[in-house]
Each structure stands twice: as C-alpha cells, then as structure tokens.
Amino acid sequence: MSVLPPVRRDRIVAELPQCFKKEACLHTREIFHSMVTRACKQQRTGTVGFKISKIIVVGDLSVGKTCLINRFCKDTFDKNYKATIGVDFEMERFEILGVPFSLQLWDTAGQERFKCIASTYYRGAQAIVIAFDLTDISSLEHTKQWLREALKENDPSSVLLFLVGSKKDLSSPSQYALIEKDAIMVAKEMQAEYWSVSSLTGENVKDFFFRLASLTFETSVLAELEKTNSRKIGDIVRKYF
Numbered sequence: 547m548s549v550l551p552p553v554r555r556d557r558i559v560a561e562l563p564q565c566f567k568k569e570a571c572l573h574t575r576e577i578f579h580s581m582v583t584r585a586c587k588q589q590r591t592g593t594v595g596f597k598i599s600k601i602i603v604v605g606d607l608s609v610g611k612t613c614l615i616n617r618f619c620k621d622t623f624d625k626n627y628k629a630t631i632g633v634d635f636e637m638e639r640f641e642i643l644g645v646p647f648s649l650q651l652w653d654t655a656g657q658e659r660f661k662c663i664a665s666t667y668y669r670g671a672q673a674i675v676i677a678f679d680l681t682d683i684s685s686l687e688h689t690k691q692w693l694r695e696a697l698k699e700n701d702p703s704s705v706l707l708f709l710v711g712s713k714k715d716l717s718s719p720s721q722y723a724l725i726e727k728d729a730i731m732v733a734k735e736m737q738a739e740y741w742s743v744s745s746l747t748g749e750n751v752k753d754f755f756f757r758l759a760s761l762t763f764e765t766s767v768l769a770e771l772e773k774t775n776s777r778k779i780g781d782i783v784r785k786y787f
C-alpha cells in the first residue's frame with residue numbers, strides 16, 4: 547500500500563514537453579522514445595517509479611537559483627536576497643506516462659565561502675542545472691567553471707545538462723538578444739539544453755521543469771531497460787555455456 551498522497555493534478559505529464567531552442571537542446575524528438583512509451587504502457591519501468599532522481603542547481607551567487615526553485619515548487623517569489631548557506635532541497639513528485647517519478651531539487655550556494663559545503667552534495671546527480679543571470683555576462687562566463695566542478699563528482703557520460711538564463715524580466719530585448727546568442731554557443735559547447743526564465747513573472751519556469759523531469763525520466767527508463775536486457779542476455783549466456 548502506498549503511503550504517499552496522490553500526485554498533484556498539475557504535475558501529470560502525458561506528452562513530451564518541447565525544448566526551448568532547437569539550436570541548443572538535448573534532443574529534437576517531438577515524442578517520448580518509443581521504447582519508453584511501450585515500457586510505460588506495459589508497466590515494465592522497473593525501479594524508476596520508486597527511485598528519487600537528484601538534480602543539482604549550481605551557478606554564481608545571486609543569479610536566482612533559489613527563486614527559480616521556489617517559483618516552481620511553492621509558486622512564490624521573494625524580491626529580497628537571502629544567500630543560501632550550503633544547500634537546501636525540495637522534493638517534487640510527477641506522474642509521467644502513468645509512472646510516478648520524483649525529483650529531489652538541490653539548491654546550492656553560489657557564495658564562495660559556502661561553496662565547499664555545497665560541493666559535497668554534488669555527487670550522484672542525474673541532471674545538472676547551471677544557472678546564470680541574463681543581465682550579467684560574467685555569470686555566463688563562469689558557468690563553465692561551475693560545470694567543471696559539478697562534473698568532478700558525476701559521470702559526464704550519463705548526466706543531463708541544462709544551461710538556464712534567469713531574470714528575463716530585467717533584460718531589454720536588445721540586451722537579451724545579445725546574451726542569448728552567447729548563451730546558445732556556451733550551451734552547445736557544453737552539450738547542454740538552453741532555457742531562459744523569469745522567476746518574477748513565472749515565464750518558462752513550469753515548461754522548463756517539466757522538460758527537465760521528462761528528459762530525466764526518459765533517460766532513467768532507457769537505462770533501466772538496458773539493465774534488464776543485459777540481465778536477460780546474461781541469463782541466456784549462463785544457460786547455454
């Protein structure tokens with residue numbers, strides 16, 4: 547018997563949410579991978595429905611990491627800056643293609659003096675969100691260093707990367723166009739998916755987290771299927787040799 551309350555109705559995903567910019571996205575498929583859809587229909591998703599996927603959010607101080615998580619998880623926005631000390635986390639439960647899927651969103655500190663505490667929590671992430679401020683080019687320049695540090699604790703070949711520009715409401719259209727061009731280049735180099743959001747207005751926030759949850763889910767199901775298949779091949783090998 548499940549002790550968890552049902553998933554909120556506005557956390558149900560039936561179709562793959564689309565990327566923000568086709569030039570810098572993890573994949574351009576419009577629907578979930580057919581193997582994933584089939585596995586979900588046949589309830590062959592193994593442990594995916596019971597596991598909690600870890601997502602870490604990193605980036606310079608004051609770029610808006612905490613506000614981004616709070617806008618999505620609590621639908622609130624605080625205009626006063628309160629530095630994150632070390633780390634904080636929020637849980638979000640989704641239902642994707644009928645399968646329960648939980649994300650643990652780790653909000654880390656950008657301030658130098660709290661960084662060493664925060665970095666001890668980087669390990670074991672399924673996805674890394676590297677945040678920068680769309681009105682501050684230096685925060686975009688620092689994203690590569692944030693990524694390098696986060697990847698020291700994670701497997702670069704399996705972790706999903708997202709480069710997220712924040713405070714869209716504060717940038718003028720011309721300033722925005724300029725920084726977005728650079729951000730797309732950085733995202734491509736990192737092999738990350740690019741998004742821009744505003745936690746003040748909420749623009750793109752829900753779309754971003756739904757995409758993040760869905761791609762993390764898709765990757766987890768594919769990994770689970772691969773594990774099951776290699777186990778099956780192992781059984782055959784054991785049986786005949």
Ligand SMILES: Nc1nc2c(ncn2[C@@H]2O[C@H](COP(=O)(O)OP(=O)(O)OP(=O)(O)O)[C@@H](O)[C@H]2O)c(=O)[nH]1
Nearest residue numbers: 608609610611612613625627630656713744745746
């Ligand atoms: N206008 C506007 N302000 C924002 C937005 N997001 C964050 N801010 C403001 O930027 C400041 C810093 O936001 P935080 O979310 O605390 O930044 P942080 O990245 O968590 O900072 P650290 O915890 O120190 O790493 C606060 O004053 C927020 O109100 C946004 O989308 N629009």
Ligand SMILES: [Mg+2]
Nearest residue numbers: 611612629630
């Ligand atoms: Mg913070």
